[in-house]
Amino acid sequence: MIEALRSHFSPQDVLTEPEDVIPYSFDGTAGLRQTPLVVVFARTAGDVSLVLRLAREHRVPVVTRGSGTGLSGGSVPVPGCVVLCLTRMDRVLGLDEANLTIRAQAGVVTQTICDTVEAAGLFYPPDPGSLKISTIGGNVAENSGGLRGLKYGVTRDYVLGMEVVLADGTVCWLGGRCVKDVAGYNLRDLFIGSEGTLGVITEVLLKLLPRPAARQTLLATFTALDTAAQTVSAIIAAKIIPCTLEFLDRQTIECVEAFAKVGLPGDAEAILLIETDGHPAAVADEASRIEELCRAGGATSVRRARDAEEASRLTTARRSAFSALARMRPTTILEDVTVPRSELAGMIRDVEKAAAAHQVQIATFGHFGDGNLHPTILTDERDADEMVRVEAALALIVEAALARGGTITGEHGVGLAKRRFLRRQLGEGSYELLRTIKRALDPEGLLNPGKIFE
Amino acid sequence: MKTLGELDYSVLQQCIHCGMCLPTCPTYAETKAERNSPRGRIALMRAVADGELSLSKAFAQEMYYCLGCLACVSACPAGVDYAELFETARAQVEEERVLASPRRDFIRWMCLRVVFTRPRLLRLVGRLVWLWQASGLQSVFRKCGLTRLLPASLRNLEPQTPAIRPRFSNQLIGEVERPKGPLGIRFRVAVLTGCVQDLAFPEINRATVDVLLENGCEVHTPPVQPCCGSLHAHNGDLGSARALARRQLDLIDPRAFDAILSNAGGCGLHLRHYDRLLEDDPAYAPRAAEWSRKVRDIHEWLAEIGFRAPKGGPAAGSVTYHESCHLCHGQKVSAQPRSVLRSLPGVELRECAESSWCCGSAGIYNITHPSTSASLLARKLGHVAATGAQTVATANPGCQLQLENGLRSRGGPAVRVAHPVVLLAEAYRAERDAAAFAGK
Numbered sequence: 001m002i003e004a005l006r007s008h009f010s011p012q013d014v015l016t017e018p019e020d021v022i023p024y025s026f027d028g029t030a031g032l033r034q035t036p037l038v039v040v041f042a043r044t045a046g047d048v049s050l051v052l053r054l055a056r057e058h059r060v061p062v063v064t065r066g067s068g069t070g071l072s073g074g075s076v077p078v079p080g081c082v083v084l085c086l087t088r089m090d091r092v093l094g095l096d097e098a099n100l101t102i103r104a105q106a107g108v109v110t111q112t113i114c115d116t117v118e119a120a121g122l123f124y125p126p127d128p129g130s131l132k133i134s135t136i137g138g139n140v141a142e143n144s145g146g147l148r149g150l151k152y153g154v155t156r157d158y159v160l161g162m163e164v165v166l167a168d169g170t171v172c173w174l175g176g177r178c179v180k181d182v183a184g185y186n187l188r189d190l191f192i193g194s195e196g197t198l199g200v201i202t203e204v205l206l207k208l209l210p211r212p213a214a215r216q217t218l219l220a221t222f223t224a225l226d227t228a229a230q231t232v233s234a235i236i237a238a239k240i241i242p243c244t245l246e247f248l249d250r251q252t253i254e255c256v257e258a259f260a261k262v263g264l265p266g267d268a269e270a271i272l273l274i275e276t277d278g279h280p281a282a283v284a285d286e287a288s289r290i291e292e293l294c295r296a297g298g299a300t301s302v303r304r305a306r307d308a309e310e311a312s313r314l315t316t317a318r319r320s321a322f323s324a325l326a327r328m329r330p331t332t333i334l335e336d337v338t339v340p341r342s343e344l345a346g347m348i349r350d351v352e353k354a355a356a357a358h359q360v361q362i363a364t365f366g367h368f369g370d371g372n373l374h375p376t377i378l379t380d381e382r383d384a385d386e387m388v389r390v391e392a393a394l395a396l397i398v399e400a401a402l403a404r405g406g407t408i409t410g411e412h413g414v415g416l417a418k419r420r421f422l423r424r425q426l427g428e429g430s431y432e433l434l435r436t437i438k439r440a441l442d443p444e445g446l447l448n449p450g451k452i453f454e
Numbered sequence: 455m456k457t458l459g460e461l462d463y464s465v466l467q468q469c470i471h472c473g474m475c476l477p478t479c480p481t482y483a484e485t486k487a488e489r490n491s492p493r494g495r496i497a498l499m500r501a502v503a504d505g506e507l508s509l510s511k512a513f514a515q516e517m518y519y520c521l522g523c524l525a526c527v528s529a530c531p532a533g534v535d536y537a538e539l540f541e542t543a544r545a546q547v548e549e550e551r552v553l554a555s556p557r558r559d560f561i562r563w564m565c566l567r568v569v570f571t572r573p574r575l576l577r578l579v580g581r582l583v584w585l586w587q588a589s590g591l592q593s594v595f596r597k598c599g600l601t602r603l604l605p606a607s608l609r610n611l612e613p614q615t616p617a618i619r620p621r622f623s624n625q626l627i628g629e630v631e632r633p634k635g636p637l638g639i640r641f642r643v644a645v646l647t648g649c650v651q652d653l654a655f656p657e658i659n660r661a662t663v664d665v666l667l668e669n670g671c672e673v674h675t676p677p678v679q680p681c682c683g684s685l686h687a688h689n690g691d692l693g694s695a696r697a698l699a700r701r702q703l704d705l706i707d708p709r710a711f712d713a714i715l716s717n718a719g720g721c722g723l724h725l726r727h728y729d730r731l732l733e734d735d736p737a738y739a740p741r742a743a744e745w746s747r748k749v750r751d752i753h754e755w756l757a758e759i760g761f762r763a764p765k766g767g768p769a770a771g772s773v774t775y776h777e778s779c780h781l782c783h784g785q786k787v788s789a790q791p792r793s794v795l796r797s798l799p800g801v802e803l804r805e806c807a808e809s810s811w812c813c814g815s816a817g818i819y820n821i822t823h824p825s826t827s828a829s830l831l832a833r834k835l836g837h838v839a840a841t842g843a844q845t846v847a848t849a850n851p852g853c854q855l856q857l858e859n860g861l862r863s864r865g866g867p868a869v870r871v872a873h874p875v876v877l878l879a880e881a882y883r884a885e886r887d888a889a890a891f892a893g894k
Binding site for chain 2: 022
């Protein structure tokens, strides 16, 4: 396989030395590591097709990867695999201001998409925590969420079309530029969130929105988790849909403040970071109603960002929450169970119970507005005893989320981290349907094997 | 000396490989290969510590491909101590002589052990280079094309030789200078004159003393100062770095001063860490701790004591600020130099894109990795040109040399490179001159 790749690709695009491939043995997920056989960089869909055909010929598994920031082990190599890296496919192929779309190669960094469209007065809303470095292809393959999910939805809601390379090397287009399009099965949606198990996404066509004219960010401080949760319910009940409604608990606040120094309160049990955007008059009105609701709900203080710079510092600080929590203990395991919004307060209590029951340290933050929680387990992977308790606490949290009608993963994907819970959530019939699809598209089982399914 | 394997493992484990460092790493931006990124390098260090990877030549080369700019440290939410990892890795590479060759050994010995440990010898070398330049021999040599006789590696470096000044810091600055203004003596401070700064930019040291006098500081400047050891620590020679730190502490007793001031980003970062460097030396540890508490960057100190904004000034026009990596990422001093620049009457500060992105000087990186260095320099000069500023301010001699060389070889409109403190001193002088003129 290595020889075959070497004969088709330039030397700097085929890596095999230990010093070159060890840095590709992990993604952003804690505790998962596997050194690949070889790393190959594709520059075109043709390259990808060639790699897949060679892999089929030599029966070598292929793990596709962008910047490797995933949080469920989706791009962690499997033994003896080719890592197919798309970061050098990084060209923006065209911004279509008439149809409000942008076309880009899979390896373009999400932030580049945001900057490119913003320069034209447009807006690409999905904003996963790692957007400064994650690739758009990885976002689509994982159906990434982000802070703006409540009002704007997730990556899926902005993908109009894509180019994919199938397991046998066939290159095909799914979807297109039409807003309405009901020709044939909606295969595009099948590939969104397929985690590299059905094919390789090489190009995407994204839907854009006009950039909101105004934004206002507020920071509300609470002395109890419950009052913060009730305030969120009150805001939604008042028919206000902020674009961001984030929540951080005390431990998270401490770590984020230690890194970002944005003046988060040191004595709060919970804070809500709320952002409203849209027409200036609507934003002003919503911001004052949100402020009133927070105060009525028991907020000890409500602070408004003075300007765009302060607002951006606050959101950037929030985005760093997961990594900042790594300051507490050597290993940081980030969860993303999600429940219907009405179940949030109860779910937070379930997390606290799980932590207490198994004596593990858990900090919680997350997207309160859309029910997507990030209980983060702070532990040490070298402590075998503690890791047993961590696993037990994790299982309790997942069970609790399912019991409340939730999901095992809101935005990180199943990958390796959640695959043991998938059958439990989907049920027999729907789990088997997934496997049927996988077998139909990847009969040899060479595309990211072992991910999603056990 | 600690090896990677003996290092507290939690320092390595602190990296959760989230990837937040990648977009800020200049070498990753150049190659898009994980091995050339901070988290990739940490993965390699961890593999070495775990015994999964031998201390190979490729590993060693990777440790030297890193600029050591520490942009990743600013970007890291998890608080990974990359500087410690990187210095330990380089020291281990040197200890086990992974890259050793007779030529490399000779150059390292000559620089790290001979010239940069003997301040008088360094000045003698400086004096000889000055003679060569001032006598016109250098320009004759260049004009006649005799540089072609040099081996290629030296030929490419020759144009980068800094212009040595006729008088060094000790000839420009008295050992003790006292403020004459109405403020009286508010603080006693010591000023460190540096090595390259002393020979190539002594006027920056003079300006540093001037602005301190202007703000009520009694300034002590020992005439012969050893190298601070930053060059040694960053290049895997921690033994020499410790010896130099002890000499520095013998020369300047931190207990006698309110602050010990550095005006060079790279030196300042290292000077702050004497406490860690000498923590296992019972004779020096307490004094080193006191030292680290009192070391300040000059801009930081000016901001701390509330420096006086000058009332008059040269019509300097527009200025942009290039941040020295070790000043902004290492020392976290970023706002203070800008407030010095903003205080200058009639000067407009124009921010340039990527102001905290490495210019490619990075100690001796421009010598060891000329092509990566040149590419970073071109990126930097492009951003500087886009501002249209007439002056680039920067606070590290390596950056200043790199920018001056780049601007000279690029041609185009003349852009001045100056230390913020030099501009501040000029403004105070203009203010005094104006007052004297009015008095007449």
